[in-house]
Amino acid sequence: MSELRQDIATKRWVIVAHERARRPHQFVKQVGVRQEPDHRDDCPFCEGNETQTPPEVYAWREQSEPNQPGWKVRVVPNKFAALSPAAKWGVQHPEIFTTISGYGAHEVIIETPQHNQTLATLPQEQVELVLQAVLQRMRTLAQDEHIAFVQVFRNHGAAAGTSLVHPHSQLIATPIVPTNIREEIEEARRFYDDRVHCVYCYLLKKEQEQNERIVMATDRYVVLAPFASRFPFELMVLPRRHAASFIFDAKREDLAPLADVLRRTLLLLYHAANNPDYNAVLHTAPIRDSCLDYYHWHIEIMPRLTTPAGFELGTGIYITTAIPEETAAYLREQAQRVG
């Protein structure tokens, strides 16, 4: 029989449709992974093609000049930026048809010069350089008084909304706190008001007690198949230490352990689910909201193996035919196989 499950942190409901439940491996698409060369002349993110992007705003280089080859990670404004620091700041018509000028930033983090890698297949040190770039850019953007939030996200594959193969993440700095983040924080605050406890810390404790949905655990991080997963193979990377803001709490020495767990999680997904298309998002406290006690930064990984339809769009309730406990068991088993 089906059941409705509620996520304790967001109060979001899902329907787990046991009637049509499929085993985890049945969601895996049996298509071959397309072979790509390690360099393409027509790829704007490949080394040597630096002039095909707007000038870089950050790069990790040993000695070469800006916008020249010789980098390991490079951050550039998105050529078709959704928001831009060049826009004049302004709010119009706050009574009806409210608009804010497109002020903000939209940047691409080019994760490696190598065209045919992905975050999962890069060495840990390279993933660490990517996280360093992200953290650095977030901190710089956070200085701007008109920036309220920075959303870091990764689109992998066509079903996840990208056609660019070259490994990259993106960030968009927005002049407002996005609705989803606002709601997550609001729910976390309500929980704290009731119990004087961070809901994510509480969740972590309960998940460890039950030990049914934990996929991977390190000294500092736990990777979960969330109880109210919306997508097959959905995963959450949760730091054990309470911290609301990735931007202000993460220290440079925290990045190696995070790179390790992130890389291993994505590599597991890569092997166990045949390199699925996915979106990953970093949820962290808004820049100027004081939610230190009750919010807790985390990463959500959402494979795109199914298509949300009218019911999901209308209600916000996802129907899922993947059972999170089975997903976790399957991934733990696969982790042993791939080592």
Next chain:
Amino acid sequence: MSELRQDIATKRWVIVAHERARRPHQFVKQVGVRQEPDHRDDCPFCEGNETQTPPEVYAWREQSEPNQPGWKVRVVPNKFAALSPAAKWGVQHPEIFTTISGYGAHEVIIETPQHNQTLATLPQEQVELVLQAVLQRMRTLAQDEHIAFVQVFRNHGAAAGTSLVHPHSQLIATPIVPTNIREEIEEARRFYDDRVHCVYCYLLKKEQEQNERIVMATDRYVVLAPFASRFPFELMVLPRRHAASFIFDAKREDLAPLADVLRRTLLLLYHAANNPDYNAVLHTAPIRDSCLDYYHWHIEIMPRLTTPAGFELGTGIYITTAIPEETAAYLREQAQRVG
């Protein structure tokens, strides 16, 4: 320059990315419409195949027997129901890992015996029979004290999450009020608290004054390209008369004008955007919430010509490259051409 736009009713933000804006016709996929026969022996929704579905819960027939040919509209439980009235009602573990048993209903409204039609291409009288079936089933399900909400939705095409060609809509009756509906109502209540006015009635008045985004207007309904559209060709059908609940306010004589505007809107989309895949949802007041003064039922039509990516999933803010005012102008022009 891009701009952020806020929807006054839901407070949802979108980014209209003028930098990469495309003209409405550029979103239209230039693929031929697949030819389908008017009957298929292997389609469970075709006439003569009534035994391939669970027994019907409603049908419009002139004289034939239940579950036999001779119907014009037929409603059956979904064979792989997400929720079912056979489930035992119950809430478990309300402290953490909350679940509700899968109690509810999941039904398919087979809109015509003809396999190769769609709601857009059916005669108005047939669309009226479909609406009658929907209304009747919603009213019956509303009698059940454990049902809190009925979501009616239509998935058209593979990108909208359906593989079944035969024209059908669905409904899912849920034991909870879905988050999206709860939030819409909450925002509408806030607006009413401030201004003692329904936000949808206010929006209608302002949209008529501006007359920039109205696609079609009849005596009783207005069809809009919403100011903060999330999707190219997104449309909203709004009744002029204030009414919170489609279930309790619609009278049988209201169904012909609604069938007329709905059919004409979908036919316009069919011709102007080359039969796009889309989801349509009916938003109406929850069954036992008294939001009579401030909520206003409506239909949302969401073509699936673009793929939401990590930013949308993470923030809830959609980036759109379609400009609603241009969409409305294009559709008005096309309406004149197709008559």
